[in-house]
Amino acid sequence: MxxxxxxxxxxxxxxxxxxxxxxxxxxxxxxxxxxxxxxxEATQQMLLGRLDQADRLVQTVKDQPFATAEPYYRKALTAYRDLSNHHPDSRAAQRVPDRLHPYYTRSALRTTSRTTATRSRR
Structure with missing residues (x-):
């Protein structure tokens, strides 16, 4: 026991x-x-921050002449391209297509107004 x-x-x-x-x-x-x-999650937040920064660039120069705004548009497009190409599975990359329409609309309007102004001077 x-x-x-x-x-x-x-x-x-x-x-x-x-x-x-x-x-x-x-x-x-x-x-x-x-x-x-x-x-x-920290990486996703960083990439979303890059997207927001590119969006702010486009928004900031929307009323400026294209010649002045062009470097900002190029920088924003580079950011959009980087997000899409290098981080395709990120939440930020998924949002890029929605951001491109305003980007192209604003940059095209600036280019069109520049072309129209040049033609009217001739």
Missing amino acids: KERREAVPHRVAQTVAVLLGLVLLAAPVGGVVLYGGARE
Whole structure:
């Protein structure tokens, strides 16, 4: 009977040790998963920031003559292209097509008004 009493605490100790070992192994794995998700979200936010910055460039120069605005339009187009080509699966890249219509509308209007002004001077 004495042997049986000693065996029960030994089994409990083994069970506790195994459970603690599993918890200690699971904690770093959970941390890696959480870190990966946080890193992915930070990347998405950074790319959305680039998209917003390009949109602001287009919005800022919308009333300027094309000659003045052209470098800003080129910079915005470069940002849109970079997002689409280098980060195609990002949320920002998914939004680029919606941004191109206003971009082309504004830049085309600036080009058209410049061409019209040049023709009227002749």
